[in-house]
Amino acid sequence: MPAKPWNFGQRFAVTCIVFVLLMGMFIGLSNITSIDTDLGPLDQSISTVSNDTAVSFDSADTTLPATGTYEVETISDYIDLVQPSTGAVQHAHILVRMPKGVAESGTTASAQPADGVSSAPSLPSKLPAAVYMHGAGYGTADNSFGDVATDLASAGFVTLTVDKPVWGTNDMTRDYPGSAHAYDQCVQYLRDLAYVDSSQVGIYATSESCWIAPYVIREDGNIAFQVLLSPLVFNPRNALGFFVTQDFAIVGANPGYQRIVERVFSADIMMFGLSNVDFNALLPQSYSIPTFVAYGSKDVMTPQVQGVTTILSMAHASGNWDVTIRNYPIGNHVLRLGDEAEEGTVLVDHYESDFVDWAVGTTRGLKQTTPRVAGATIRQSIAVPTELTAHRGATIYGVTIHALQIIALLVLAVCLVIAAIKHVANRRNGKGKALGYSRDFRRLLLASFVCTFGSLLLFFAAMGQNVYRLVKLVWGSAPTAPGMIWWSWYAIQVVCAIIVFVWARVFTSGLEVLRLHGILRRPGTPRRPKAPEVHDETPFALTTLGRVTAVTCMVEILLILLVLAFWGLFLY
Structure with a gap:
């Protein structure tokens, strides 16, 4: 039926x-x-010693050069940046800035003061120098670091900006050790200049390049100083997991979407040939040199409290106590005012003079008289999800x-x-x-x-x-x-x-x-x-x-x- x-x-x-x-x-x-990740403790903070971010040194009766002391000239050149792992070569444009008159005469005595400076402080016989290292994206020598590179040059430095070394990589496949080798080529370029003090060449790194800076210092072995702007400190998986989770919370995303971040950043992208997400960014020896760290209190990307404590811990483990921390109350991730997507946004008040004064005093071996940690209170809303793994x-x-x-x-x-x-x-x-x-x-x-x-x-x-x-x-x-x-x-x-x-x-x-x-x-x-x-x-x-x-x-x-x-x- x-x-x-x-x-x-x-x-x-x-x-x-x-x-x-x-x-x-x-x-x-x-x-x-x-x-499951532990995002606690929540709302961590570090109180600073002073709200004043100025940096000064015990310079006796000597007047030190400052921002705007010397007129700046720029030399354009090219350099072949080699990627060690593949042998690929990038013919990169560089801009070298210095006090006007130095390059032509080959002596610092010919440096020309800027308009309005009647008697410029004396310069050493050879100048200190710095290489500027790019953050994320595809910056060039022409469109990046123009203001801060000029600032440092106007205080008696030789500065070098370069097209970002990328070769055939993108933001997902960036070769950080290879980039370190390329930037060290720029360091060697400066050392070979007759008017540069080869023992006083440092680096200026921002955001993503703060992952590269440790490898530059390790590979070179003689970097004199470093300026770190908004360093992410931890490896990309943990650092990016932190900032996306935090920012989803700030914009008001449902907690469900916030939990998705943990799934995304626990992906094993090594399966697809992407190996740089878990590279070791914590090299204690990279903080064994004089270091200036700058944060903005409106920066929504960096884990500032854990970043500061980790940097100080690694520096002290390397025997270095010359670490200066500054937190600027209205600065964003790149210490700009307002929307960085718009052209012409300016740097926060005093940052330019602060890092320049620090670099001048540090390269002259002077004793810093201002607090090591100053500016706005350093805050962090959640913890870095260091347990995130593939x-x-x-x-x-x-x-x-x-x-x-x-x-x-x-x-x-x-x-x-x-x-x-x-x-x-x-x-x-x-x-x-x-x-x-x-x-x-x-x-x-x-x-x-x-x-x-x-x-x-x-x-x-x-x-x-x-x-x-x-x-x-x-x-x-x-x-x-x-x-x-x-x-x-x-x-x-x-x-x-x-x-x-x-x-x-x-x-x-x-x-x-x-x-x-x-x-x-x-x-x-x-x-x-x-x-x-x-x-x-x-x-x-x-x-x-x-x-x-x-x-x-x-x-x-x-x-x-x-x-x-x-x-x-x-x-x-």
Whole structure:
């Protein structure tokens, strides 16, 4: 006797059982792929000795050069920067700045004071020098460090800015040890100048290049001093994990989106040939030389409290107590005022004169008389997630389900195109429907797919909005009302639960079809004859194309739900 269709109560009961099982699976997957990090202690701070950021030295009766003391001239040249690991060569433009008159005469006695300076302080017979090292991006000798390189040159230094050594790399594949070798070539270029004191060449590093500076110091062995602007200190995985998590919180992102950061920065990108995320950035010997560290209190990228304590700890372990820390109350990550994305933004008050005065006194071997730690109180909202490490299993799983989801979507698109073409042809020839779905099944399948795919689009739209606001925050813009980056997380979670229920209903329909056709039965039970015909209320397809399309659509829905579970949308 053919099996009878289930009644409403039977369908609802089976649907609820399937729903509970599916929800349990997705919640379990969300928990398995979650990365627990300890972001405490929270709201750390270091009180400074003085609010005054000025740097001065015991110079007896000697007047020291300061910013603007000498007129500056610039020499343009080129240098071939070699990448040691590949042998690649970058023909880079350099700009060398110095007091006017020195290069032509070869003697510092010819240095010309700037207008308004009646009697300039005497300069040593050979000048100290500094190489400027780029942060993230693709800076050149012409568009980077023009103001700070000129400032130092106007106080009796020779400064060098260079096209950033990148060769064939990008921000994800940057060769930090290779970049260190390239910048050390620039150091050697300065040492070879007749009017430069080869024992007094230092480096000026900002942001990303503070990861490179330790390798320059280790490779060279004779760097005289370093100025570090907003050093990230920790390796890229931990430092970037810190700043993105903190900035998501600042812009008002839902905690769910904040937890996604941990998943992203626990990816094992070594699988894709990207090895620099876990390189060792903590080299104690790199802080064995006189060091000037500058932060901005509005910097939303650097872990300042842990950065300061780590720098001081490594410096002291290397026997160096000559470390000066300055925190500027209104400076951002690059110590600029306002939005750095706009041209012409200026450096915070006193920073230029402070680091120049420090460099002048330090290279002359004078004793500093101002506090080592000064400026605004140094603060940090969360801890650096130093326990973030690569998780290969989770990475393989995440990449697999994302790839399969995209493949299934493409296959579904092909099926729908074929179905559309066949539908038009069938109508012309007076034949039946191309897919042959029952009304109930068609509605359930369409509703579940639209809701699922819509949730995926909303999720990625919200993530895009989070990233956009983070970038604006980094460049100096004030955060605005959270809006969708807060409520969208809960909206997607609710829709996900509804989708799982609808999908459970679709799954139940499939089980019912198998039962009606005599395929689904208890073990040991004789196979029943299948239903003699498929009525309109029978939930499945009449055509092979319809069945293939339905299965592909259900697989796509499942994969989208797995993707959302991977990112934690089922952590309620």
